Amino acid sequence: MTTPLLEVSDLSVRFDTDDGAVHAVDRLAYTLGAGEVLGLVGESGCGKSVSALSLLGLLPATARVTGEALFEGVNVLDVPARQLRRIRGKEISFVFQEPMTSLNPVFTVGKQISEVLRRHLELSSKEARKRTVELLKLVRIPAAERRADEYPHQLSGGMRQRVMIAMAVACDPKILIADEPTTALDVTIQAGILDLMRDLRERLGTAIILITHNLGVVADIADRVVVMYAGRKAEEAPVRELFARPQHPYTIGLLNAIPRLGEEGNGRARLQEIPGRVPSLSEPLDHCAFADRCPRADDLTRSHVPPLERVGPEHLVACFHPGGEWSH
Amino acid sequence: MGGFVLRKLGAALIVLAIASFLVFLGIRALPGDPALALGGEDRDPKVLAQIRHDYGLDQPIPVQYVRWVGHALQGDLGQDQRSLSVAHTIIHKLPVTLELAGLSVLVAIILGVPTGVLAAVRRGKPIDYVSTGVALVGLSVPHFWLGLMMIIVFAVDLHWLPAGDYVSISHPLANLEHLVMPAIVLGTGFSAVLMRQTRSAMLESMGADYVRTARAKGLSEWKVLGWHAFRNSLITVTTVIGLQLGALISGAVITEQIFGIAGFGRLTIESVQQRDYTLIQGIVLVAATGYVVVNLLVDFLYSVLNPRIRVSGRPT
Amino acid sequence: MSYVEVRPLGPAARRRRILRRRFLRRPLAVVGLVVALGFVIGAIFAPLIAPYDYKEADFNAVLAHPSSKHLFGTDALGHDIFSQVVFGARASMEAGVLATLLALAVAIPVGLIAGYYRGWVDPVIARLTDALLAFPFLILAVGLAAILGPSLKNAILALGIGAVPQLIRIARGEALALREEDYVRAAIANGASDFTILRRHILPNMMSTIIVQATVTIPILIIGEATLSFLGLGVQPPATSWGVQLRAAQDYLFDAPRLAVYPGVAIVVATLSFNLFGDGLRDVLDPRTQR
Numbered sequence: 017m018t019t020p021l022l023e024v025s026d027l028s029v030r031f032d033t034d035d036g037a038v039h040a041v042d043r044l045a046y047t048l049g050a051g052e053v054l055g056l057v058g059e060s061g062c063g064k065s066v067s068a069l070s071l072l073g074l075l076p077a078t079a080r081v082t083g084e085a086l087f088e089g090v091n092v093l094d095v096p097a098r099q100l101r102r103i104r105g106k107e108i109s110f111v112f113q114e115p116m117t118s119l120n121p122v123f124t125v126g127k128q129i130s131e132v133l134r135r136h137l138e139l140s141s142k143e144a145r146k147r148t149v150e151l152l153k154l155v156r157i158p159a160a161e162r163r164a165d166e167y168p169h170q171l172s173g174g175m176r177q178r179v180m181i182a183m184a185v186a187c188d189p190k191i192l193i194a195d196e197p198t199t200a201l202d203v204t205i206q207a208g209i210l211d212l213m214r215d216l217r218e219r220l221g222t223a224i225i226l227i228t229h230n231l232g233v234v235a236d237i238a239d240r241v242v243v244m245y246a247g248r249k250a251e252e253a254p255v256r257e258l259f260a261r262p263q264h265p266y267t268i269g270l271l272n273a274i275p276r277l278g279e280e281g282n283g284r285a286r287l288q289e290i291p292g293r294v295p296s297l298s299e300p301l302d303h304c305a306f307a308d309r310c311p312r313a314d315d316l317t318r319s320h321v322p323p324l325e326r327v328g329p330e331h332l333v334a335c336f337h338p339g340g341e342w343s344h
Numbered sequence: 345m346g347g348f349v350l351r352k353l354g355a356a357l358i359v360l361a362i363a364s365f366l367v368f369l370g371i372r373a374l375p376g377d378p379a380l381a382l383g384g385e386d387r388d389p390k391v392l393a394q395i396r397h398d399y400g401l402d403q404p405i406p407v408q409y410v411r412w413v414g415h416a417l418q419g420d421l422g423q424d425q426r427s428l429s430v431a432h433t434i435i436h437k438l439p440v441t442l443e444l445a446g447l448s449v450l451v452a453i454i455l456g457v458p459t460g461v462l463a464a465v466r467r468g469k470p471i472d473y474v475s476t477g478v479a480l481v482g483l484s485v486p487h488f489w490l491g492l493m494m495i496i497v498f499a500v501d502l503h504w505l506p507a508g509d510y511v512s513i514s515h516p517l518a519n520l521e522h523l524v525m526p527a528i529v530l531g532t533g534f535s536a537v538l539m540r541q542t543r544s545a546m547l548e549s550m551g552a553d554y555v556r557t558a559r560a561k562g563l564s565e566w567k568v569l570g571w572h573a574f575r576n577s578l579i580t581v582t583t584v585i586g587l588q589l590g591a592l593i594s595g596a597v598i599t600e601q602i603f604g605i606a607g608f609g610r611l612t613i614e615s616v617q618q619r620d621y622t623l624i625q626g627i628v629l630v631a632a633t634g635y636v637v638v639n640l641l642v643d644f645l646y647s648v649l650n651p652r653i654r655v656s657g658r659p660t
Numbered sequence: 661m662s663y664v665e666v667r668p669l670g671p672a673a674r675r676r677r678i679l680r681r682r683f684l685r686r687p688l689a690v691v692g693l694v695v696a697l698g699f700v701i702g703a704i705f706a707p708l709i710a711p712y713d714y715k716e717a718d719f720n721a722v723l724a725h726p727s728s729k730h731l732f733g734t735d736a737l738g739h740d741i742f743s744q745v746v747f748g749a750r751a752s753m754e755a756g757v758l759a760t761l762l763a764l765a766v767a768i769p770v771g772l773i774a775g776y777y778r779g780w781v782d783p784v785i786a787r788l789t790d791a792l793l794a795f796p797f798l799i800l801a802v803g804l805a806a807i808l809g810p811s812l813k814n815a816i817l818a819l820g821i822g823a824v825p826q827l828i829r830i831a832r833g834e835a836l837a838l839r840e841e842d843y844v845r846a847a848i849a850n851g852a853s854d855f856t857i858l859r860r861h862i863l864p865n866m867m868s869t870i871i872v873q874a875t876v877t878i879p880i881l882i883i884g885e886a887t888l889s890f891l892g893l894g895v896q897p898p899a900t901s902w903g904v905q906l907r908a909a910q911d912y913l914f915d916a917p918r919l920a921v922y923p924g925v926a927i928v929v930a931t932l933s934f935n936l937f938g939d940g941l942r943d944v945l946d947p948r949t950q951r
Binding site: 355366370485487492593595613616632 | 791807883891892910917927931932935936
């Protein structure tokens with residue numbers, strides 16, 4: 017078995033705010049192999065973005081990060097700033113969720129892409145310009161030459177996202193972290209972005225961590241999936257396995273909640289929802305985080321933290337009562 | 345950009361028109377016979393009749409206003425109590441004040457902007473508290489008191505700098521010597537405001553998503569803050585400078601008074617003390633015009649700095 | 661463990677408590693509030709605090725140095741400087757507070773109308789405001805003094821007028837933004853009258869910004885009054901204010917500089933306290949500012 021590209025273990029993130037502490041991520045662990053696409057799934061606020069941002073040290077100053085994230089043998093959570101800066105944008109890069117605010121409004125998009133090229137690859141401005149245009153073409157932006165000199169506000173949302181992707185793959189990173197890359201876009205544009213990412217993965221062999229709350233996107237492009245809930249890992253499995261045999265009640269709930277056409281009750285069956293709300297994260301929970309909303313909750317789950325257990329080849333679940341059926 | 349500038353120009357002209365009308369009305373609002381006010385001390389009915397004719401005081405107000413504006417555009421602002429051309433007097437005294445104001449703005453920018461940036465970058469650290477504190481005190485000190493204190497310390501006690509007067513710019517060293525204290529006095533309040541605005545603008549851009557993106561690209565902190573963040577905060581800072589100019593002129597009035605500088609500001613005081621209404625009218629008009637013009641320039645600068653305006657003519 | 665507990669207090673009371681707690685965590689702001697209140701109370705109870713009447717002249721102790729009899733010494737006519745400073749606070753507080761209230765009384769309705777109704781009213785008001793802004797405050801005050809004659813009343817008027825344009829801008833901005841809020845739109849859709857919407861939705865929600873702005877305007881106007889009086893355009897002797905005292909102190913700059921120090925320091929401290937309080941208030945009320 018080859019050494020994984022990225023090994024995250026015991027990752028915890030706590031925010032110390034004016035109004036108290038927030039435990040956003042609790043002992044998260046996963047691995048990422050070269051060229052693999054890992055889907056990080058969960059609802060808003062479950063800690064998936066925070067965990068990813070912590071890998072590159074991009075969290076605000078109020079964050080306290082503990083744990084280990086070994087990238088090529090180096091713990092990126094604990095490297096000197098200089099080294100981290102060499103990794104950012106070159107070995108591991110990030111695509112942010114909101115392309116409008118994530119691009120600097122006062123510089124042209126070409127300049128912003130060239131910037132990362134010149135920083136890491138030490139290209140001359142002419143070379144950088146050439147490569148920038150190539151990159152824009154790679155991400156399928158028409159009239160690349162002209163667009164490079166335009167400002168972010170002159171581009172549409174989909175194009176801005178492509179620019180962000182171009183910026184991220186510019187230096188051929190080993191890992192690309194994409195945080196909800198399609199959430200801010202129309203459905204039709206979404207498909208195009210996903211296509212692009214699949215294409216890039218094939219061409220460049222980049223490993224991708226895809227953060228999303230959209231299971232459809234995951235089914236489309238991921239190899240493996242990690243489901244998160246309230247800062248903890250709930251379940252992990254290869255994508256087909258997860259959809260075929262989900263074990264954690266939360267995963268099952270998520271899959272059940274996907275609306276489907278026709279079928280039961282002439283398509284008028286109610287959407288299945290997961291009752292209740294996400295627990296407050298101001299204290300680290302000493303029991304199963306999902307207990308309040310789980311149909312299988314009992315005294316055990318309300319008093320102990322479920323450990324991760326193997327329920328199949330490469331399939332892990334953190335649940336005292338895993339298993340179950342769901343119709344698809 | 346053309347559209348933006350044109351619109352601002354149009355607005356400026358309207359504002360100027362309103363302002364000049366207000367000035368005009370203000371003088372006419374004086375109790376009593378305007379002819380008496382304009383004529384000074386003379387009560388001779390023949391002279392008064394002549395004044396009435398000259399100034400068209402028997403005409404309806406709008407006509408008077410237009411006449412006045414017409415004269416003003418030709419550079420004729422009437423004659424003051426001593427029968428000297430108002431325009432001439434003003435033009436004579438203006439350069440002094442402009443030099444003072446220019447130096448003060450320089451002082452303010454040099455003191456205020458870097459400090460603001462530093463405080464933002466080192467937020468929460470001692471240097472932040474200290475500079476914010478100093479800025480707050482700077483805001484709370486009246487110009488004229490600061491001037492008095494500085495005179496006491498530097499001129500009376502230490503004899504380093506002269507206590508007042510003005511030496512023409514043909515003697516550059518002496519000129520500067522005399523203007524140092526006034527410029528610092530005038531520039532302090534302004535620099536305090538600038539410092540705070542720069543700090544908050546920097547903090548805002550530092551917290552923006554695009555700064556996070558810049559970091560994610562692996563750029564050095566210098567580049568991230570000094571280039572990406574600062575460039576954006578510059579936009580806000582420019583607008584602030586424009587807004588503060590009115591305060592600068594007010595400050596100049598007092599500063600000149602204290603330091604005995606015979607400039608535009610001092611002229612204002614004297615004109616009030618002497619109840620020289622034509623002069624007052626001219627002064628207020630010039631001040632308002634100056635303000636509008638400078639603000640127009642600032643708007644222009646703003647459009648240069650903010651590509652959203654430059655390229656599509658709209659702020660968002 | 662269950663969900664976040666619902667507190668027994670209503671939402672408004674809870675918010676006030678959170679704000680109060682946040683404010684008390686800022687020692688500087690609290691100090692500012694206390695000192696500012698101290699000045700206001702001192703101004704009101706001046707006759708009780710000052711050891712002498714400020715007009716009381718003691719020709720035996722002219723330009724005396726500070727002593728146990730005269731805390732700050734005496735001026736050229738034998739007045740006790742400490743008493744003068746205490747009484748001087750009256751004019752300053754009066755000017756600062758009254759002028760601000762005056763300006764608010766004009767600016768809030770005008771700004772509301774401009775921001776809420778927009779249409780043709782807005783640009784007109786905007787141009788008028790800009791035109792007013794074009795007159796540097798002091799020149800405006802000077803002009804007014806020329807027309808109306810110098811006095812404290814007229815100074816307050818001039819100060820108020822000077823403060824109006826900026827306050828209009830703020831009120832207008834708030835009204836403009838609040839107008840787009842969903843609950844306002846819902847109220848409009850439900851047929852509420854304009855007046856009701858303004859009164860119940862818009863006005864209360866812009867109050868926090870207005871209050872902060874008012875707290876920050878007061879110190880500016882305090883300095884303004886001092887400046888006008890210093891130039892002879894505000895309070896007229898024998899009435900006193902810090903500005904008047906500084907004006908008199910000018911003649912003795914070389915012999916007794918301390919005559920200029922005391923009133924000046926009083927101005928600085930008073931202004932500073934209001935500024936600190938206003939800053940703290942702004943930090944607490946505006947969730948966007950981080951401190």
